[in-house]
Amino acid sequence: MVGRAVTLEAAIRIKRNGFTLDVALSAAVGETVAVLGPNGAGKTTLLRALAGLEDVEGRVTLDGEVLDDTSRGVHVPAEKRRAGLVFQDHVLFPHLSVIENVAFGLRAQRQPRAADVARKWIDEAGLGDRAEALPRELSGGQAQRVALLRALATGPKLLLLDEPLSSLDVSIRAEVRRELTRQLASFNGVRLLVTHDPLEAMALADRLVVLEHGLVVQSGTPGEVTARPRSRFVADLAGVNLLRGEAHGDRVVLAGDASLAAPDAGEGDVFAVIHPRAVALYRTRPDGTPRNVWQGQVDSVDLYGERVRVRVSAPVPLVAEVTRAAVSELGLNPGASVWIAVKATEVSVYPA
C-alpha cells in the first residue's frame, strides 16, 4: 500500500439468498483500486453497497465521514453520498439529451448554470457535437464517456466504476481505455473499479483486490498479485500453474500423494507456482538433472500465436508452453503420451 492518507475504509458484510459478501478494503486518494474477480464473486454488489444502494452490515467511511455504521445505526442514503457510480451498461437517462444527462447531478445539487457547466465537461471530453443527442444515438464508447462525465460533473469524492470497458466492442476498447486512464488520472478522489477482465484491471489499476465467492483472497500491486497467485482465478489470469500442498524441507507433498521437488520449500501449507515455459515435454523419459519427472497424457492443445499451451494430465497436472514446431515434432495431439519435466529451481514456493 502507498503511504498516503487513506480516505475510503470499508469493512462490510452483505447476506443475500445464501450468498455472503464479506469484504474489508481501503483506498487512498490518487490510487486506482481494481476489485478483480470472476462473475458472481460479488463485485457489483460491493460497488452498490459503497454507493449506498444496498443494506450492509459493517462500517464504511469516506474522507472521515461515516457513511455506514450498523453498530450505531448510521446509513447515509445514496443521494447524500459524494459517490459517483458508473454502471456497466451506462444507464444513461434515455429521455434526456447528453447535456441534460450530464447536467442532471448538477441540477440535483442546485448548482446555478448547470447546463453551462455540463457543456464545458462535454466540450472538454471532445463530445461537443453530441451534446443534444439522445443516449440511443450514441456509440458504445460515447455512452461510456458520457456516463463517466455525468458522474464526474457532480464532483464526487469517490468514483465507482462497474466493468467500465466490458460492454464495449474489442475494436474500440483500447481507445476508450486510454481516454479512461487520462480521465481517472485527472480525478482528484478515490477511484475504485470492479472487473472480471484481468487486462482491464492491469491497465487501469495501481492496486488489485481479488474477490472470489464474496471474500478477498488476495490484494497488492498487479505485479505482486500475479507473481504470487493465491487462487486458481489469479493463476489463470497470470497464465501460471498453481499448486497447493504441504512443504517438508525441499519437497512439497501435493494432493493425491504426488510430490514436487523444490529447494527451500520450508514447512507447512504452501502454494507452488510453475510457469508453463518452465515445463518441458519429452516423448521418452528424459535423462539428466530434472528431478520432477512424470508421465502423462496430452489433455488439450491451445494456440496463442506462435506459442502453444499444452495441458497434460499426470500425477501433477500441468500446462506447458511450447513452440508450434515442438507440437508437430513431439506429436502432441490430445491423448498422446508424454513425459513432463520441471527443474526444481523453476518451482517457486510461498506460504499459503
Place this chain on the structure above:
Amino acid sequence: MRRARTPAAIGLLAGLGLLLFVLPLAGLILRAPWSQALAELTDPTTTMALGLSIFCSLTATAIALVLGIPLAMILARTRGTVRNVLRALTTLPMVLPPVVGGVALWLAFGRRGIAGSLLYQAFGIQIPFTTTAAVMAETFVAMPFLVIAVEAGLRSLDHRYEEAARSLGAGYWRVLTRVTLPLLRPAIFSGAVLCWARALGEFGATITFAGNFPGRTQTVPIAVYLALETKPEAAITLSLILLVVSVAILVGMRDRWLGAL
C-alpha cells in the same frame, strides 16, 4: 413450417363471430342520417350531452391520474397477500357490473350512506344525482384501467435509472418527477386513454348513481339510450360520434393497447 389445415367448421364459427361484430357496425353506418347529422349535432340536447360527457370523462381521467398513479406505485411495491388484496380491490370495478357499482356508490355516498350521511350532516352536501356523482361513477369504473397500465409500467421499469439518479444526488421527489414519471410516460399515456375511453362510454353506474338530468348528469350514452325511443336519428348520430372516438383510439394506440395491459 407447414401447419395443419383448419377445418371448415372452425372457419364458419369464426365467420359468424365476426359477423356479430361487423353487422351492427354496418347497420349503424348504413342507417346514419348523414343529411341530418349536422342538424342533430347542433341540437341543444345533443350539444349539452356532448359537453357534459367531455367534461365528466376528462375530469374523471384527471382524478384517476392524481389518485391512480400513487395507487399503482404502492401496488408495484407490495408483494404477496397484501398485493393480491390491493389488486383485487382496485381491479374489481373492471369486472363488476356497472349497475352494481352505481348501487354501491349510492349506498356509500347517498344521503343515508356510510360516507354520504356524514357529508350531509356536516356540510349539507348531497352527492347523488349531481354532476359530481356522474364524475365519481365514471372514475369508479374507469380508474382501474389506468392503475393496471401504470403498475405494469412500473414493474417493467429498470430501477437502475432511479438508482443512477439517486447516486447523482437526486432526492425522492426529483427522482420521481425527472426520471420515474418521464420513463413511465408511455404507460401513463395509454392508461389514461383507456381510462378516458371507458369513462366516456360509462352508462350503468352513472344512471344508477347520478340519474338522468339533462345538462347535469345526462351524458352521451344516457342521451343515446333515451333518444332511441323518441328521436332515433339523434341516437344514431351520437352513437356514430362515440364510434369515431373509439376507432380513433384503437388506431392511435394499436401498438400500446395490449402492451399496457
